[in-house]
Amino acid sequence: MDDATTPKIASKPRPTKDRLIRAAARLFSNCGYHGVGLAEILAEAQAPKGSLYHHFPNGKSDLALASATWASDEILLLIAASFEPADGFADGAESLCQKLANLFDAGGKWSGCPISSTLLEGPDNAQFHRHAAHLFEGWIAEVEYHALRLGLGKDEAAATAQSFYILLQGGWQLARVRRDSAVIRTLPALL
């Protein structure tokens, strides 16, 4: 806008579409898809209704899919950042749990899993369910990839990745109930 030193394509503070996705992800993971109204999202993102329906022609549901995808990609980055520099699988798992626990604390010790809160609220919407399943299996596949890379056998890697996913989902839920990230930090001991 008023900045001449940065390239003009990236000179905006943050594009409206981006603000909408981030606001939606934050609110949905706190209160669920049905628990958040468009008004609240628009207020948080400081965007008018017209912008929402310009960027997401199908409205709330489009936004939900986009925000879940964005949140999932953030988690994938976290997984990669944890396992890539790790000496072994146990190291990477330990590191990932710490990162997730910090994320939990930063989010007010309340937020739920952004994908399940957003997309898992009803048997009626097949598209939501399919997308959620796709994203979650992506997490498991990413962990499995690193497990293989770090020396685990094929079957062991698959089983470990799935167990780790289960522990993380369950642990995050208990942390939310207790408003305390301690559970998440102790998960590696259970693997």
Add this chain to the structure above:
Amino acid sequence: MDDATTPKIASKPRPTKDRLIRAAARLFSNCGYHGVGLAEILAEAQAPKGSLYHHFPNGKSDLALASATWASDEILLLIAASFEPADGFADGAESLCQKLANLFDAGGKWSGCPISSTLLEGPDNAQFHRHAAHLFEGWIAEVEYHALRLGLGKDEAAATAQSFYILLQGGWQLARVRRDSAVIRTLPALL
């Protein structure tokens, strides 16, 4: 429960209050607290609005608390029924997982945890959160009691009960994502 042998005070087909609680529990665990309207609950329970506000003066929120309590009690019964006749903790855990997997299948392979779906949808409602925490800790305490009774040491029993809870929540979630109860049935192997 069967009607033929029960006293006349309970001989009606099923009291309205009961129908409301069960309908609410079913619907909330599918779509979350905000995802279900009163109209839907009343239709499923075949009750008029007046009855709801007679039995639950504070309306939807009262009903949600009652239905979560009811669902929690059902789970406690399931835990007791699994561990009481068991030879050891592993036996009881195995039995509980089978029962829960059957429950999952019976509910259409879709429903989420009735307590978290109903009470864990926002940082704003402290009463909901406190009640959910109370119910969940009740589950863990019940499992811990049986663990002690079946020979585990004090520390081991507490740790095992908590791990089992985490596995069940995480496993149930993954089963929901995959619409397949297989994950739940394999949980005992992870303990």
Add this chain to the structure above:
DNA sequence: TCTTCTCTGGACCAACTGGTCTAGAACTGT
């Protein structure tokens, strides 16, 4: 400059939300 396109701003709407209220049905004990 003029034109074209992307994006914003918000007024407006029908449908639905949870909640209130009251008339009376159904059961209770006397």
Add this chain to the structure above:
DNA sequence: ACAGTTCTAGACCAGTTGGTCCAGAGAAGA
């Protein structure tokens, strides 16, 4: 039979929901 209580039935309401629509601001290319 009576009176008192419990429960049902649904009309009604104000507030909110997600969604539509279009005038126009702003940027981009000619």
